[in-house]
Amino acid sequence: MSQSHLSRRDLLATGTLAAASLAAPRTARAEAPDGAFAFEVARPDAEWRAMLTSGEYDVMRQGATEAPRSSGLWDKAEPGTYACRGCDLPVYEARWKVLLDKGWLFFRHSRPDTVLTSIDRSIYGRFSRGGGSPTMMAEPIDEASLTQEERDLLDPLLSMEVHCRRCGSHFGHILHVENKLLHCVNGIALTFAPETA
Numbered sequence: 001m002s003q004s005h006l007s008r009r010d011l012l013a014t015g016t017l018a019a020a021s022l023a024a025p026r027t028a029r030a031e032a033p034d035g036a037f038a039f040e041v042a043r044p045d046a047e048w049r050a051m052l053t054s055g056e057y058d059v060m061r062q063g064a065t066e067a068p069r070s071s072g073l074w075d076k077a078e079p080g081t082y083a084c085r086g087c088d089l090p091v092y093e094a095r096w097k098v099l100l101d102k103g104w105l106f107f108r109h110s111r112p113d114t115v116l117t118s119i120d121r122s123i124y125g126r127f128s129r130g131g132g133s134p135t136m137m138a139e140p141i142d143e144a145s146l147t148q149e150e151r152d153l154l155d156p157l158l159s160m161e162v163h164c165r166r167c168g169s170h171f172g173h174i175l176h177v178e179n180k181l182l183h184c185v186n187g188i189a190l191t192f193a194p195e196t197a
Helices: 008-023 045-051 056-061 122-126 148-157
Strands: 080-084 090-093 105-107 116-119 127-129 133-138 157-165 172-175 182-183 190-194
Touching: 008 080, 056 172, 116 172
Parallel strands: none
Antiparallel strands: 080 090, 080 190, 105 182, 116 157, 127 133, 157 172, 172 182
């Protein structure tokens, strides 16, 4: 039976390599507690407020929707790339844009691995109970307190929300529009770089 002996030099070299690997910087992605998703670009709220106008902040950080036709990008038809205003991640190409006279930007899809989706449950906050059934406004409904009948009435109104994969900024929603499944995007959440020749 052969025995393997580890020399003092080998032990020190291995220990040094192990220590160096522990001290090496990790990727830019922050670790999140409890397995929650961590965005690569994470800023304190005060920094977001300082870098964005109040309208940009409301849409990108609070999930609001801009007024139709309020962005100069909604009907832009020139070739180029649309990037996230929050972190400059290129997200949409102009060739994927669908021009619809609705007042927002519509795209068939995004670049691969640039967006995340979630279920937009804000519809629950826009309704209250009035006479036993959900009605518009007043006190928002707590989703946990919904009856099955109320959930059945409201769930079809839920939509798929689209966020930037890198910084979490809200872009808009994925909707059926004129028999097409499209990304309906707030122009205020994007910047546009024209294609260079």
